[in-house]
Amino acid sequence: MLRTFLLVLLLAAPASAQCTQKIATLPAAPELFGFRLGMTKDEIKQLVPQTVFPHNDPLGIAKTTINPHFDPKIDQVKYEGARSISLDLLDDKLTSLWIGYDENFKVQTVDEFVKLISASLKLSGPWSSWKSRGQQLRCGDFQLIVSTLAGGPSLRILDLAAEETIAARRQEKEEQDAAREAAASEKESSESEETQTNTTNTDGNGTTNNDATPAIIGDKQNKTYYPNGCQPAKVISETNRAVFKTAADAQKAGFKLAKNCH
Numbered sequence: 507m508l509r510t511f512l513l514v515l516l517l518a519a520p521a522s523a524q525c526t527q528k529i530a531t532l533p534a535a536p537e538l539f540g541f542r543l544g545m546t547k548d549e550i551k552q553l554v555p556q557t558v559f560p561h562n563d564p565l566g567i568a569k570t571t572i573n574p575h576f577d578p579k580i581d582q583v584k585y586e587g588a589r590s591i592s593l594d595l596l597d598d599k600l601t602s603l604w605i606g607y608d609e610n611f612k613v614q615t616v617d618e619f620v621k622l623i624s625a626s627l628k629l630s631g632p633w634s635s636w637k638s639r640g641q642q643l644r645c646g647d648f649q650l651i652v653s654t655l656a657g658g659p660s661l662r663i664l665d666l667a668a669e670e671t672i673a674a675r676r677q678e679k680e681e682q683d684a685a686r687e688a689a690a691s692e693k694e695s696s697e698s699e700e701t702q703t704n705t706t707n708t709d710g711n712g713t714t715n716n717d718a719t720p721a722i723i724g725d726k727q728n729k730t731y732y733p734n735g736c737q738p739a740k741v742i743s744e745t746n747r748a749v750f751k752t753a754a755d756a757q758k759a760g761f762k763l764a765k766n767c768h
Contacts, residue, residue, distance in 0.1 A: 525631030525645035529665060532648075535626035538603070539585055541593075543648065543665050545600040550593065556580055559595070565675045568595045575608055587611040589658060601668035607658040616641055619652050619659040724748035724761045731756035736767035 529543045540553050550557050554572055556579050562568045571592045574585035585591075587607050594602035613619050620633055620641050629643060629650075636642040640653030644666075651662040724731040725738060726746045732738050733753055750756040753763070 525629055525643055527627070527629055527648075528646040529648050532627055535623065537623055537626055537661065538605070538663075539588060539591070541591070541600070541603050541605075543600055543603060543663060547595065547598050550600065554580065554591075557593075562595075562598070564679060565672060566597045567672065568598070569593070570595075589656060596665075596668045596672060599668075601665040602662065604660065604662040606655045606660045609657045611658055614659060616652050616654060616659060619661065623650065623652065623661060722750040722753060722756055724750055724756050724759070725764075729761050730764040731761040732764050732767055736764065738764065739766065 532542065534540070534542070541550075545553075547559055556577065557570060557572055559568050559570050569592070571590055572580065573590045574580045574582065575589040587610060589606040589608040591606075592602075592604040593600055594604075607619075613622050616639060623629070624633075624643075629645065631643060631645070633641040633643045633652075636651055636653065640651060642649060642651045647666050649664045649666055651664070653660050653662075722731055722733050723738070723742065724747070725742050726748050731748075731750060731753070748756075748759070748761070750759065750761075
């Protein structure tokens with residue numbers, strides 16, 4: 507009976523320890539300086555009027571960064587401890603928040619910051635290692651990553667649903683681009699084949715042939731022909747020019763071999 511009870515506890519422990527917090531229920535935290543996932547551009551501008559947004563890219567993404575540590579126009583007291591704040595927006599809503607803290611921030615190590623942000627955001631669940639020295643926590647619909655950057659801690663919060671949307675749009679765009687390239691390549695190949703098909707030789711009787719054998723040129727004015735390798739002394743005008751497949755064809759048409767070609 508005791509063994510069964512312990513087994514039930516072990517099976518239940520991982521599920522209860524998982525972070526189930528959602529973006530919509532995250533409390534405000536002083537470490538986020540008023541930012542939250544889902545903010546609109548207007549709300550961000552109200553918070554930091556100096557923010558400048560670029561145009562959305564083909565996927566609907568816009569990225570910008572504000573630098574309280576370096577920009578004198580930004581309230582230094584309000585953003586004390588923040589070196590830079592990077593914002594990624596999808597369809598004009600904040601989906602990724604990345605804050606780099608300076609060397610004067612109240613905590614400096616990854617472990618200290620994990621404890622601090624977990625308490626501020628009321629997060630539960632085990633953090634796991636991320637890359638070499640960072641830690642991460644996946645919750646209901648977002649992910650947090652804590653690492654070090656430029657001598658201080660950094661925090662990134664990602665909207666997981668938005669990341670999936672971006673990945674799907676990127677894949678769709680790649681497939682569309684590949685389809686366009688394939689269609690363009692096929693069109694170019696088709697046009698090349700058509701050009702080769704239409705590149706034909708015309709004999710003295712107006713008939714055509716597609717033989718790759720060098721043509722025999724005839725001069726209609728003096729009724730002479732010039733086999734391959736023998737050029738006329740003067741350029742034959744298009745009006746007087748005739749083309750034959752063989753010397754026999756030229757002779758049948760009444761043309762004689764040019765004297766300088768004997």
